[in-house]
Every structure is written in structure tokens, then in C-alpha cells.
Amino acid sequence: MDNTEELKALFYEVRQCTQCPLHKTRTKAVFGNGLPDSPIMLIGEAPGYDEDQTGKAFVGRSGQLLDKILQACNFHRRKHVFIGNILKCRPPKNRNPEPEEVQTCLPYLMKQIELINPKILVTLGAVPVKTLVDKDFKITRQHGEWMQLEDRWLLPTFHPSALLRNPALKRDAWSDFQKVVEKYQELVDPEHKIKS
Numbered sequence: 102m103d104n105t106e107e108l109k110a111l112f113y114e115v116r117q118c119t120q121c122p123l124h125k126t127r128t129k130a131v132f133g134n135g136l137p138d139s140p141i142m143l144i145g146e147a148p149g150y151d152e153d154q155t156g157k158a159f160v161g162r163s164g165q166l167l168d169k170i171l172q173a174c175n176f177h178r179r180k181h182v183f184i185g186n187i188l189k190c191r192p193p194k195n196r197n198p199e200p201e202e203v204q205t206c207l208p209y210l211m212k213q214i215e216l217i218n219p220k221i222l223v224t225l226g227a228v229p230v231k232t233l234v235d236k237d238f239k240i241t242r243q244h245g246e247w248m249q250l251e252d253r254w255l256l257p258t259f260h261p262s263a264l265l266r267n268p269a270l271k272r273d274a275w276s277d278f279q280k281v282v283e284k285y286q287e288l289v290d291p292e293h294k295i296k297s
């Protein structure tokens with residue numbers, strides 16, 4: 102079934118949403134970007150300054166690093182991945198989201214997952230995996246371990262902003278993304294190759 106119209110309707114709903122206080126301080130809500138039938142969905146925490154200004158997901162320095170990682174995996178935003186966040190509106194000064202804000206916004210993400218129907222979810226940073234799977238999750242110990250969200254595979258890894266703050270984590274993040282490539286080869290395209 103073509104999900105484009107339903108995603109478009111959800112996009113307009115998010116853009117006008119006033120269900121939590123974050124609507125008062127946002128510039129633009131950030132719905133997420135990618136094809137409606139992307140096999141991989143990347144999920145971050147919340148929009149930052151650049152995302153709030155443009156309405157696009159992962160466009161600042163973190164987004165540029167994420168693009169480099171995706172390119173190294175031979176994944177492309179317009180072909181393989183949909184990128185979004187748990188929260189659609191930026192918390193002021195990038196403060197941590199309040200639990201009520203997360204719970205209010207979460208149904209939008211769950212609807213996106215249902216409509217896009219990705220085979221693989223990759224969570225970036227601790228907040229998304231704590232919200233979706235395990236509130237006691239420890240990113241430093243448990244990143245790179247496959248988990249299940251209902252019948253989908255989910256791999257937690259570091260948020261690119263953590264890699265910018267601590268470049269020593271890049272090696273671990275790369276190893277996590279190689280697991281994503283392997284799962285993609287197994288579930289979607291056995292011919293997919295990492296660029297050498």
C-alpha cells in the first residue's frame with residue numbers, strides 16, 4: 102500500500118502540533134527526512150539549532166558526520182535511510198527533554214515506524230533506546246548489541262554529537278555500523294557492498 106499520503110498527512114499534523122510546550126519555542130518542527138519506504142530508520146533524540154531553523158533532520162555538524170558514516174557504509178539518505186527524532190521540536194537551548202514531552206510526542210514516531218515499515222532501526226544516543234526498549238540501557242556498555250522492537254531489529258549506537266565531543270568513540274561507532282551493513286545484507290540486499 103502506498104504510504105505517501107498518510108505520511109504527508111502526518112507531516113502536516115506534526116508541523117502544526119501544539120500538544121506540548123515545545124511548540125511555543127520552536128522555529129520549525131522537524132518531521133524527519135527520507136524515502137517513505139526506507140529499509141533503515143535512524144532515530145535521534147531531538148532537533149538542534151540547525152534543524153530547528155531549517156525543519157530538516159540532522160543538518161548541522163552532527164548531521165555532516167552522520168552523512169560521512171552513511172557514505173562509508175554505502176548508504177544514502179535518499180535511497181536507504183529515513184532519519185528522524187523522538188521529539189519533533191527543539192527543547193530550548195538543547196536542554197534534555199522532559200519525560201512528559203517525550204511521551205506526548207512519541208505516538209508520532211511510532212506512527213512513522215508503522216508507515217515506513219523499516220526492517221532495521223538504528224538509535225543514536227541513549228535517549229531513543231531508553232524510550233523505545235529499555236529505560237535502564239547503558240550506551241557505553243550495550244551499544245552495538247542487537248535488540249528487538251516488536252518484530253524489528255534495533256541496533257543502538259552513539260549519537261554523532263558524542264563522536265564529535267569524544268573522537269575516541271568513532272572506532273566503536275564504526276564497528277556498530279558495520280553490523281548494520283551486515284544485517285542489511287542479510288535482510289534486504291545480499292549484494293550490498295561497503296566502499297573500500
Ligand code: SF4
Nearest residue numbers: 118121124189190206
Ligand atoms: S515536540 Fe512533539 S508533541 Fe511537542 S509540540 Fe512538537 S510535535 Fe507536538
